[in-house]
Amino acid sequence: MQASPIHGFWNLPTNAAAHGHALDTHLLLNLWIALALLALAHLILLIGIAIRKRTPRPYQQLFIEYLPLAALTLLFAFLALRAQQLWAAQRYTGADLSAMQVEVTGQQFVWYFRYPGADAAFGRTRLSLVDPANANPLGIDPSDTYGRDDIVTSQLVLPANREVDLTLRAQDVIHGFAIPGMRIKQNAIPGQTTHIHFTPETPGDYAILCTQVCGMGHYRMLATLRVLPLADFNTWLHAQESTRSEPQP
Amino acid sequence: MNPLPIPTNPGAPFMARLLRHEWVSAKLRHATHHRTIGFGYLLLSLVAVIIGALLSLIMRTHLAWPNWQLPLHGPILPEEYLALVTMHGTLMLFFVLTVAPQSGFGNLILPAQLGTRHMAFPRINAAGLYLTAFALVTLLAAFFVPGGAPIGGWTAYPPLSATPLAGPGQGFGMDLWLASIALFSIATTLNAINMLTTITNLRCEGLTWERLPLTVWGWFTAALLSILAFSVLLAAILLLFCDRHLHSGFFFPAQDLISGTLLQHRGDGSPLLWLHLFWFFGHPEVYIAILPGMGLTSMVIANFSRRRVFAYRLMIATTLLIGFLGILVWGHHMFVAGLNPFAGTAFSISTIAIALPAAAKVFSWLATTWGSRPRLATPMLFALGFVSLFITGGLTGPILAQPILDEYLHNTFFVVAHFHLIMAMAGVFGLFCATYYWAPLLFHRTLSEPLGKLHFWTTLLGAYSTFLPMHFTGLAAEPRHYSQLTGIAGPSAALLQSTLPLQRHITASAIFLVCAQLPFFLNLLLAWRRPANKDTNPWDATTMEWAPNAFNPHPIDQPSIVYRGPSHYADTGTEFLPQWSPVNTFNTEAE
């Protein structure tokens, strides 16, 4: 199921998210424009040094300074506008109400993923109840009935083509939650919840990285996102639910 | 040494008599002389840059060959790698890129460019130097305390930086880091006050604001940014210190579970608060590092092209505008750090706006050189190298300023490539340009041209070969601060390992880049052995520091007078009028 990690001149990993196509197009557009401007500027620099033109000339500030500046302004305004449209589409509004809910918790140096279970609601968590040794790394409050059927995994498994709403939390320090293949990145901040939503499209395994330095084990704070076809995902979820109920006291 | 104090006033107190003692006053005059202080700053940054570069080589080698053993030390542990990253960033950004262009060359050249013989407050100036030296020692001491140096990067995000529980190096090492940066902030503020007052008050007759060389404008803007930004950093450090030792919770949430210990604080602080305060300082800081280099580049390009600086007033305006906008863009470091997405849009627009004054500067540089067939001496080469690196590093700026793209690129090596090209490499090229250009004034000798050219070409090659490939590992999503890219299973491992061949190339280039500095040091050593130069103005420069007797240590009776703006070259390029020349020997087309 492993896709080739990177491809193309610009070395991008394969995109597998619905919003990623527009993002990639915009990114590549930006990169090519930057490369073209880079080449152009260096060409002007080198030619300017090589040729000799020593006639007394009136300075044409309009043509040399303000017209190119106006052109650049238009170019950057266009790029900025497009970027803001994409940004607004992804961030200005939350996920669709029908989106699947998954909670992501970062702690030094591991990611935990929590599914709400059959009741579609997360149980209360308390940091004072956190006890990884007794299979409660998130501190789910046993007195809260909503928490009874919560499923906690160390691998993020999602169905393809369904929007997912991730709730990001951190227990200790700031972590950076990034899935390059899904073109998302958002910091998880202790004491605060952040939401990010996206729709995975292509089934496969994808890297989840921590992108905010969080301590000595930062480089090991990796996880895997497995995107499954809907039927396979349901099978996986049922298997999780059945194993979940056993160790509960 | 004179045996007796001069008995001018027997009733004067002991201190006053002591200060008037000839030997003491001569020593004081020497210690507070701007030249002594400038060289002191340069020496400090030389120590810092050598250590910082060696740290980066250890990091790079470990990253490419994880099993490599550092001689006399052994393998690099993950926390040691992060300590290297932190110290590399802190040394380079504070003690090299802030100290050398602003405090170092600023003190050495600024008074002469203003036609004055001293800085406004010589003793405060000396205090700044000693504080900076003390800050450097304090910082380096962090390597040798239990737990080692801090591991949170130079940005020191809490809660990682707010409690010793968060990891090795976050205890005493972090305290030393905070103390060092607090001292550094005070020292830089003192230096900035001194420079601002000198520029405002001590310009010689005829030297109006409009006639100031662009280097002075660069220093002026950078000094203004310094007093605004470093005060905020000092306040942030004070708050973080309270969080660490006085049980406050400015940057802590009400509850925080670190290493199995539940930390409870009254009130609801937020780590984001630190990000705001830090980047309010941090972004102006990068302009403090680069603005003096931009000013120097403008002047050197005009000098060697034997042209006027194209659109001089616009260059002044863009310098100030870049400084001003630099204060308003700190949020672009926080697009995916929990910032409100609407704020992301606002900061994105203000950030992209900076591209315009920066581009205006590039146009001016290109227009000034165009068709001039400049004399490609080493200072000019480094100035052109600055332009090249500034363009290359600058063009990725607007890309990172778009939040939707930053969402993918944030904290990847793409960012590392961006700021190393535009700030570190361009900044260092500015420093080399300054050294080669002003060598006749600093050492009374010109540096060797062949060695200088060898130094330039190898350094340029090394810089591009090191930092261009980082764009590609960044686009492949390699994050920063990863101490190891191998030895892990899963798709993450495949992603990280795919960058390894490029990493090895980058490491080799980095070693090459550091070795390419040997001709520079050789050049300095050889120049030392050469007889002193008689020519006071070897580059046919026009600014006041090249005036005869500008660097004469004895006060002369003739006051300096400025008659015109800088870089007054005839259209034919053969004649020129320096700022100090009272006679007008040719006419030029009006600008």
Place this chain on the structure above:
Amino acid sequence: MPSTITPPEIDRHRISDGNNGHRPPTDKRTGGNGEGDGDNWNNRPRGHRGPHERISQARIGLFFALGGDLMFFVALISVFFVTKASGHFDAYDHFINQWLPTAIPSILWLNTIALLLSSVTAEIARRAMFRDVDAMDEWFGLGRPVSYRAALWLSATLALGILFLAGQWVAWDQLAAQHVFFRSNPSSHFFYLITITHAVHLFLGIVALIVALAALKFSRSLATRQVFVDTTVWYWHVMGALWIFLFLLLEFGQ
């Protein structure tokens, strides 16, 4: 000894710069500063030509320093408002804001009055430094009335400043007696942080006052004395104004 105190404009040795460039502001008022070179200002390096050049340099330096300092307090006060407004949702979805306003000890009103008075005395001392009649007396050798008068008022400022700091100490003591410490509450963090950082600044002001008093006693140059007193007093004024703002913030802004 100079023959006049404020002579008419001296025509300084000046060559036309030929391009109607505006010169930087130069001061042509000269005053005796006892440096005894026949008042040949032209032969002195800039910055030492007249008393006003040195004083304006010191004032400009102070202006920039206080600008930076102001940013320090702006940062603290921003954090004050952010912290005051922040809270979290507890396990039962109640919004919890733990900010309990710190009751400001009423002695701070007295301290504020003391500080206001000290600014008045400081200003009288500052103006005394620039009285031409007194300066003339000194040049005639009739004692040092400038120093005498200014020292008197500066000492009053010093006493009031120390009174203010002592009053602040009493305020901290009173709060401690009510078990309000730095660590007690977010608002008490800020009460202590703001009052202590301001007290440190005021302590520096007191050191500057002592230095200025020493200069008044020992310095022979009137210009030097003027610089010391003038700079100290401006610093003192700004710290007083800053305190009014901080005090109002603590009293009414919580």
